[in-house]
Each structure stands twice: as structure tokens, then as C-alpha cells.
Amino acid sequence: xxxxxxxxxxxxxxxxxxDQAVVYDGKTSAxxxxxVEKPExxxxxxxxxxADAYRGKRMRFSAVVKSEDIIGWAGLWIRVDGPVRNEYLRxxxxxxRSVKGTTGxxxxxxxxxxPAESTSICFGILLHGSGHAWLSDVRFEEVxxxxxxxxxxxxxxxADKPGNLDFSE
Numbered sequence: 001x002x003x004x005x006x007x008x009x010x011x012x013x014x015x016x017x018x019d020q021a022v023v024y025d026g027k028t029s030a031x032x033x034x035x036v037e038k039p040e041x042x043x044x045x046x047x048x049x050x051a052d053a054y055r056g057k058r059m060r061f062s063a064v065v066k067s068e069d070i071i072g073w074a075g076l077w078i079r080v081d082g083p084v085r086n087e088y089l090r091x092x093x094x095x096x097r098s099v100k101g102t103t104g105x106x107x108x109x110x111x112x113x114x115p116a117e118s119t120s121i122c123f124g125i126l127l128h129g130s131g132h133a134w135l136s137d138v139r140f141e142e143v144x145x146x147x148x149x150x151x152x153x154x155x156x157x158x159a160d161k162p163g164n165l166d167f168s169e
């Protein structure tokens with residue numbers, strides 16, 4: 001897997017980093033934080049990697065998330081891309097169960113099947129609006145079919161600009 005990097009439709013409105021002072025169960029945390037007064041879109045701290053080792057498996061991306069003063073929403077997300085450019089096979093951004101306001105540490109997860117034709121997997125935490133979100137105890141693991149899928153089973157096209165998926169919808 002790769003390192004975390006910043007993306008989104010307005011990534012310059014956000015910053016990411018490691019916070020040595022905010023810890024969960026003795027583990028440091030990473031954060032995404034809005035750095036402008038009125039953000040215009042979303043930022044995401046993410047990773048992207050080849051799907052070869054995960055094809056045909058059910059995978060869970062989970063982390064504990066803490067938030068402060070989120071106006072808008074935050075959430076973990078996962079996207080599985082296929083061989084057709086600008087089309088994804090699976091997607092979940094926790095929009096329907098997002099993190100808002102100020103919260104303590106809570107375990108969040110997104111679960112998806114990785115189809116045989118998958119080419120890459122992307123995941124991370126997004127912030128749509130102002131505030132600050134931390135994550136720690138990050139896990140990416142195979143689970144059995146007793147764990148319910150949270151990601152959409154639909155194949156959907158996204159924006160013409162690769163990686164510019166509209167997380168606000």
C-alpha cells in the first residue's frame with residue numbers, strides 16, 4: 001500500500017498531517033482539517049493501490065474517527081475501480097451515516113466486495129465543509145460474507161477528470 005496523500009475537488013482548502021498529541025489507545029492519529037473560512041468543496045486524505053491481491057474478496061476499511069466542529073460532514077470512503085476509464089465498480093462514502101459536529105472516538109467502517117475485473121482500490125477519509133477530523137487504528141482487512149457490504153453494487157460513471165468523484169451527493 002502507498003502513503004496517504006491529499007485529493008478532492010478543493011484539496012487546497014484542507015491539510016493533512018500526523019498529530020502526536022491526539023492519540024487513541026496509545027496510537028498516534030492522522031488528521032484532515034479545513035484551513036479556510038468558507039470551504040468550497042471537499043478534501044480527502046487517501047491511498048490508492050493495485051487491486052490484484054484483493055480480487056474476489058470482501059474487504060473492510062475501518063478506523064476510529066474523532067471530530068471537532070464539523071459543519072458539513074466527514075466519513076470514511078472506499079472506491080473500487082474497473083478497467084473502463086472513469087468508471088467505478090463499488091463505492092461508499094458514509095454519506096448516509098456521516099460524522100458531524102464534535103464527537104469522541106468512534107469505530108467507522110466501509111465494506112465492499114472486490115470484483116474480478118477490479119483494477120485499483122482507493123480509500124480514505126473525507127471532509128466536506130469546515131472542521132477537523134482525526135483517524136487512528138486504521139485497518140484494511142479481508143472479512144467473510146457474514147459481514148454486510150456497505151458499498152454500492154452499481155457500476156457508475158464519475159466525472160471526466162479521473163479521481164474527481166463528487167463526494168457531496
